[in-house]
């Protein structure tokens with residue numbers, strides 16, 4: 129199989145001329161579209177963040193519609209096969225979901241991983257298929273109306289106030305009205321179209337963004353043999369190896385393979401794009417984070433396709449690498465390739481406050497904090513050198529980072545909140561994304577109850593509810 133696939137990719141990707149990005153424009157005729165429903169809160173994007181926003185608002189008594197373009201919830205967490213929050217889940221809904229997952233065998237105990245700045249406590253990976261079911265169940269149980277297989281294409285803004293979103297699906301274009309829209313699309317799709325200012329990646333004339341990757345899983349790995357090798361290898365500098373075989377199901381985390389990768393590439397002439405790769409287990413399966421494509425504008429369909437084609441090329445080559453070079457993988461095969469490209473960074477929305485690298489690294493206190501977070505600082509250098517994964521003191525995420533400039537009744541949560549590129553290295557992690565989703569959901573509900581805009585909501589009331597949910601808001605709240 130390996131040889132056949134290698135031949136497939138030998139000539140490189142072939143993007144036809146007619147898919148050129150440089151196009152003239154056409155005028156789209158205006159038309160009336162039906163109103164599908166009107167509700168209190170619309171959440172766009174049912175990924176890592178959106179379900180937390182939706183459940184939080186619904187549990188505060190609001191009618192919530194959650195719009196997701198695919199047929200399952202969890203986004204990068206589940207479909208992206210990412211599964212591992214790079215930090216502890218400290219309270220509130222994130223901890224509730226993980227506790228539930230643990231109770232049904234869908235996640236393991238917390239792990240301690242070694243980083244160059246010390247040990248970091250993180251939640252164990254989860255089993256993504258179980259997580260899809262749990263997130264769906266929690267949404268349905270709290271009364272959230274999910275719209276799967278539905279793309280939110282355009283926000284409707286009147287006099288500077290967001291009134292809802294146009295959705296697209298097999299049923300054509302329809303409108304879903306809302307008092308508050310929460311943009312959890314990761315790319316700030318709604319905010320951007322509502323003319324909210326943003327910075328793409330690093331900003332500036334030479335935009336740099338963290339690279340994209342595509343996860344895959346492998347079966348038929350002899351984990352015992354891999355562990356025996358890893359314990360004595362000097363090529364795995366960062367690792368968590370459970371003491372017992374039972375712990376291998378969710379607790380194995382190996383980062384490195386630098387020398388072995390270098391030797392493989394020198395001997396075969398095959399180019400892989402990473403210096404270090406990561407293996408981790410969830411439910412006894414091997415999850416591989418090893419592909420990388422630099423300098424991709426994922427909003428260009430041509431470039432996004434090129435990135436996917438390159439990831440497939442790398443995965444095929446990595447199969448050969450693992451089988452030939454890493455003990456335990458001799459009979460391994462690819463079990464699943466994530467059906468979506470893993471995107472680390474695109475737009476950073478400009479909000480009432482922009483979290484800075486200094487805030488996130490020094491752990492500055494904010495009176496309007498909606499979450500204290502202990503996620504790692506995780507920056508994959510846009511130039512392709514080694515990632516920067518560090519354990520740091522807790523930091524706080526102010527509510528103002530969720531409130532975009534220029535438009536009323538819109539909140540953003542998840543990867544695209546108002547944070548600079550360094551701060552985003554922490555706030556893009558899943559514990560922070562889930563916490564901002566939860567904070568946005570509660571804030572939307574409080575604003576509606578009090579008849580005020582989300583910009584003017586009483587943050588003290590929001591914080592009171594978040595505290596009652598067990599969410600730490602300041603560093604000193606973390607036990």
Ligand SMILES: Cc1cc2nc3c(=O)[nH]c(=O)nc-3n(C[C@H](O)[C@H](O)[C@H](O)COP(=O)(O)OP(=O)(O)OC[C@H]3O[C@@H](n4cnc5c(N)ncnc54)[C@H](O)[C@@H]3O)c2cc1C
Pocket residue numbers: 172173174175176177178195196197198202203204205210212213214215278279280281312313314315317340341342343417469470471472541542543544556557558559561
């Ligand atoms: C390869 C990779 C490895 C990573 N590793 C880690 C790690 O080890 N630990 C960690 O904590 N974090 C990690 N991260 C970061 C983290 O996973 C993401 O930043 C986080 O999951 C983003 O959450 P989100 O909800 O903002 O986006 P997503 O989880 O991507 O969710 C966005 C959702 O919105 C939907 N959507 C988007 N646009 C629309 C639309 N217009 N209409 C309808 N639906 C829409 C999408 O289908 C998706 O379900 C990694 C990221 C990548 C890419």
